[in-house]
Amino acid sequence: MKTPDYIPTIGLEIHAELKTASKMFCSCKNDPDEERPNANVCPICLGHPGTLPVLNREAIKHVLKVGVALCGNLADFTEWDRKNYFYPDIPKGYQISQYKYPLVSDGELSGVAIERIHLEEDTAQSTHDTSKKSLVNFNRSGVPLMELVTRPVIHDAATAVRFAKELQLLLRYLGAGEANMEKGEMRVEANISVASEKDTAAQKFGVKTEVKNLNSFRSVERAIEHEVKRQIELLEGGGKVVQETRGWDDSANETYPQRGKESSHDYRYFPEPDIPKLKISEIPEFSPTELKKEIPVLPWIIRDHFKKDYGMTDKEVAVFVENDFLRTYFNQARAILGPNADAKKVRLLVNYLLTDYTALLKSKLGNAYLSIDTAHIMPRCFVELIEMIAAGEVSSAGAKKILALMIDEAGSSPKTLAEKYNLLQKSDTSDLASTIEMVITNNQKVVMEYKSGKTASLQFLIGQVMKATRGAANPEVAGKLLIERLS
Numbered sequence: 245m246k247t248p249d250y251i252p253t254i255g256l257e258i259h260a261e262l263k264t265a266s267k268m269f270c271s272c273k274n275d276p277d278e279e280r281p282n283a284n285v286c287p288i289c290l291g292h293p294g295t296l297p298v299l300n301r302e303a304i305k306h307v308l309k310v311g312v313a314l315c316g317n318l319a320d321f322t323e324w325d326r327k328n329y330f331y332p333d334i335p336k337g338y339q340i341s342q343y344k345y346p347l348v349s350d351g352e353l354s355g356v357a358i359e360r361i362h363l364e365e366d367t368a369q370s371t372h373d374t375s376k377k378s379l380v381n382f383n384r385s386g387v388p389l390m391e392l393v394t395r396p397v398i399h400d401a402a403t404a405v406r407f408a409k410e411l412q413l414l415l416r417y418l419g420a421g422e423a424n425m426e427k428g429e430m431r432v433e434a435n436i437s438v439a440s441e442k443d444t445a446a447q448k449f450g451v452k453t454e455v456k457n458l459n460s461f462r463s464v465e466r467a468i469e470h471e472v473k474r475q476i477e478l479l480e481g482g483g484k485v486v487q488e489t490r491g492w493d494d495s496a497n498e499t500y501p502q503r504g505k506e507s508s509h510d511y512r513y514f515p516e517p518d519i520p521k522l523k524i525s526e527i528p529e530f531s532p533t534e535l536k537k538e539i540p541v542l543p544w545i546i547r548d549h550f551k552k553d554y555g556m557t558d559k560e561v562a563v564f565v566e567n568d569f570l571r572t573y574f575n576q577a578r579a580i581l582g583p584n585a586d587a588k589k590v591r592l593l594v595n596y597l598l599t600d601y602t603a604l605l606k607s608k609l610g611n612a613y614l615s616i617d618t619a620h621i622m623p624r625c626f627v628e629l630i631e632m633i634a635a636g637e638v639s640s641a642g643a644k645k646i647l648a649l650m651i652d653e654a655g656s657s658p659k660t661l662a663e664k665y666n667l668l669q670k671s672d673t674s675d676l677a678s679t680i681e682m683v684i685t686n687n688q689k690v691v692m693e694y695k696s697g698k699t700a701s702l703q704f705l706i707g708q709v710m711k712a713t714r715g716a717a718n719p720e721v722a723g724k725l726l727i728e729r730l731s
Contacts, residue, residue: 250438250479252472253449254404255396256356257433258411259389261366262306263421267386268365269297269340269519274387276427281381289365289386291335296518303388304522305530306420307347307363310390312535313414313542314358316351320525324516332380333368340365341391343513347524354410354544356403357395364389369428384428390420396435396449401468405461408432413543413566425459432458434468437485438475450475451485455492455499467492471499546571554590563598570597576623581630589634596630600644608651620651629658636718642667669718673725676709676717680725683708694730702726 264274270288278284288295311318325343341364348361368385372378392411398404412423412430423430437450455471458464475485490499515521524530543565550561564571574597581589601621629646632638638646642662649661662668683705684691694701702723709722 249440250472250476251441251444252399252436252438252468253396253444253452254398254400254468255359255435255452256392256394256398256404256407257435257454258392258408259366259431259433260392260411260415260421260423261384261429262303262388262390263419264300264302264306264388266300268300268303268363268388269386272386275383276387276422276424276429278383281379281383283383285382285385289335290382291337297340297516299519299522300388303363304347305535306388306418307361307390308524308530309418309535309539310392310414310420311348311351311361312532313418313539314348314351314353314361316348316358316361318524318530318532319345319347319349321345321521321523322347323521324519325513326516327364328512329510331367332378333370333385335368335382335385339367340516340519353414354403354407356407357397359393359395361390361392364391396437401465401472404434404468405465408464409461410543417540417543425461428459432464434458434464434471436468436471436475438472438479450479451487453485453487453499454489456489456502458492463492463494466494466497467499470497474499554594555587556594560594560598570602573597573623573626577627577630580624580627589630592630592633593627596633596643596647597626600647601626604647604651608648620654621647625650625657632658632662636720637669638662638667639669639715639719641715642669666714666716669716673721676713676722676725679709679712679717680722680729683712684726684729691730 261276266272267274267284267289270286272286272289273284275284288297308318310316322342322345324340326338327341327343328338330337342362346360346362349359351358351361366384366387366389368380368382370378370380394407398407408430412425415421415423415430421429425431433454433456435452435454437452439448439450443449453471453475455467458467471490478485486504488504489502491502492499528534547561547565550556550564551558556564564574574593577593577597578585578590581593605620629638629643629650633640633643638658645665645667646658646661649665650656650658653661687705687708690701690704694705705726706719706723709717709726710719
């Protein structure tokens with residue numbers, strides 16, 4: 245978003261809960277789906293005096309793997325700090341976080357430069373009911389939380405959303421977290437300022453506000469757009485932007501003030517005395533070489549591969565990149581087709597997988613997001629059907645019927661089902677000859693129109709052949725025979 249006079253500058257702070265068996269500093273279960281309040285708690289995550297935290301090795305590895313994937317610099321030395329502030333969801337009166345020595349610095353994702361990635365513990369959850377009572381659920385307290393901070397290099401809401409979506413995808417690929425925003429597993433905070441083009445050119449930026457806890461991509465986009473507009477209107481009216489923290493009211497579609505924006509010195513950071521300092525480079529499993537062995541093919545690599553090698557559209561690629569089941573299924577089916585499969589078969593595979601098969605799974609089973617182990621049609625059977633379609637053995641309509649039968653009669657091959665239900669296309673000219681003669685005899689007026697130059701009449705005659713054979717005729721063969729017969 246850019247006006248003739250003002251340029252927005254946006255930096256993101258994204259918190260993502262990490263997928264680990266236990267919490268960050270204790271052995272309590274890390275379970276985002278636990279519905280019982282205060283079920284996964286212990287003296288450590290409740291902040292009882294005298295308790296000692298113990299580091300979660302897997303959480304540290306998750307953050308380092310994210311750093312490797314983003315080509316960031318992994319820390320040689322790191323330590324944890326106490327971030328001091330009082331709030332009911334912070335039982336200790338401070339949060340264990342990282343300040344001066346983050347696990348990862350620099351890096352890049354989706355064209356956006358990253359400043360740092362560090363690890364901390366999540367807070368508890370506060371809820372406020374209609375009777376003005378507040379309740380605190382400590383199940384989330386102490387869950388490992390990754391915080392990623394971008395550099396202030398984003399200038400529009402669309403870029404911010406694209407970055408957040410790509411980070412969510414990366415966390416899922418790495419197995420570091422599900423990052424479901426609706427569950428609060430990933431929360432976005434946007435630091436937003438606007439400055440005139442003249443000031444921006446002189447490396448001067450406006451006063452920033454922070455919009456906190458945006459819990460959907462739609463909210464991220466709308467909040468940034470609204471806040472940019474609000475600040476410009478304020479400046480245009482002769483007012484000043486105040487550095488503050490603001491909330492987002494989704495129903496009113498506007499931001500609102502919450503409190504003055506804190507600076508780092510307000511938190512009185514100091515090194516956490518109960519956690520040993522770490523020399524990351526001295527831990528073999530945390531070396532970049534070892535971490536790279538655990539990193540899968542990343543989404544942007546797959547995206548480029550599918551577009552370049554298979555000629556897929558951006559929309560098709562997005563479905564495969566975001567859906568692990570469909571991507572795995574496609575890769576297995578593509579391998580069965582063989583390295584020398586022609587482009588027609590690959591295109592048929594993409595089309596039938598993304599349209600007909602996905603639609604069938606949703607209509608029959610209520611869900612297209614399965615695992616490859618529970619697929620109701622094995623890739624080899626799907627490929628067999630694609631081969632039949634490419635060879636003209638079944639029509640498009642017949643193929644759709646066979647697909648449905650393959651789910652209903654699991655384990656049956658498409659060839660067997662096509663024969664059983666009379667869905668094979670008739671391409672034998674001798675089998676179609678009598679039908680061709682009947683159609684010509686019964687449609688003399690259309691025949692005369694065709695012979696007089698109305699070529700569109702041929703499609704009507706082909707349709708009559710298809711109707712007479714209940715869709716079993718190969719339309720290309722039928723058309724060829726009609727042309728030969730009427731020449």
